[in-house]
Amino acid sequence: MSEPTNTQLGIGDFGCTHYRRRCKIVAPCCNEVFGCRHCHNETKNNEEINVVDPHDIPRHEIKKIICSSCDTEQDVQQYCINCGVCMGKYFCGICKFFDDDISKQQYHCDECGICRTGGKDNFFHCKICGCCYSKVIKDGHHCVERAMHHNCPICFEYLFDTLREITVLPCGHTIHFECVKEMEQHHRYSCPVCSKSICDMSSVWKNLDQVISTTPMPITYKNKMYLYETRCGYCAMIVV
Known part of the structure; x- marks a missing residue:
């Protein structure tokens, strides 16, 4: 068997719980060393x-x-200046990011200003949602200005650069996918931000209409009419 080349060295058990890589970072704020x-x-x-x-x-x-x-401590670069090892098969000099697991299909979005996963050809950058x-x-999708530049309304983790999967609700608001599933387990089917339905509720409304139609009107309210004004959640038009 031939001897491994410099760029093959270190393929063993390197990295952290977040990324497979062959380098550690020196934190600029506290000068301490961390995996990522x-x-x-x-x-901290x-x-x-x-x-x-x-x-x-x-x-x-x-x-x-x-x-x-x-x-060897050195400036941020893909290959070690001393032993020549590749720090990570995917490298972004802008984000100072390394990762050996290229199955994630990492790419750098210039408009987001950070690296994302999933393959550049599979995604588009919405200028309104940011x-x-x-x-x-x-x-x-329904555009919401800077839709992911805020915390998840359930777990309060910042969404823009989260490592967890995000879903876009029909109303345009964003939330962690697992947080949506947790909501559903508690029979919550409305957006925690704007209260609009997060799924097709037509069958539920139909059942409610049937219940109402078969429920006798209390004598107190019989033959009386009450008018209420409601604003449409999309166009703000007043509906009586």
Whole structure:
């Protein structure tokens, strides 16, 4: 068997719970070494809980990395300046991001300003929503300005760069997919932001209409009419 080349070294058990890579980062804020920025953020925010101003690393500010193969500290780059090992098959010099698992189909979105997964050909960037969405909903999604630039309304994790799967509700608001499933387990079928239905409720409304039609009107309200004004959730038109 031939000897491995420099670029094949370190393919063993390197990386962290978030990414497969052959380098560690030096946090610019505290000068400590971590497997990735998520490792730093989780560690520091568990030590000092501050919801208003969390101790997070802006990915673009990472300047130094340490090779996991030879422990050489160096500027951010894909190949080690000392042993030549490849830090990660996918590398983004803008986000200072490395990952060996290219099955995620990572790509950098210039408009989002960060790397995303799923394959560039499968996504489009909506300028109004300010984020990348699947092309499956390109012609049918309801735009909400900066839709993912806020916290999940259920778990309160910031959505724009979350690692968890996100779904776009019919109303245009965004939420973690698993949070939607949790809502459904508790029989909650309305958007927690605007209260619009998150699924087709026509069968439910039909059943309610049948119940109402077969329920006798109380004598107190019989032969009386009450008018209420309601605003349409989409166009704000008043409906009596």
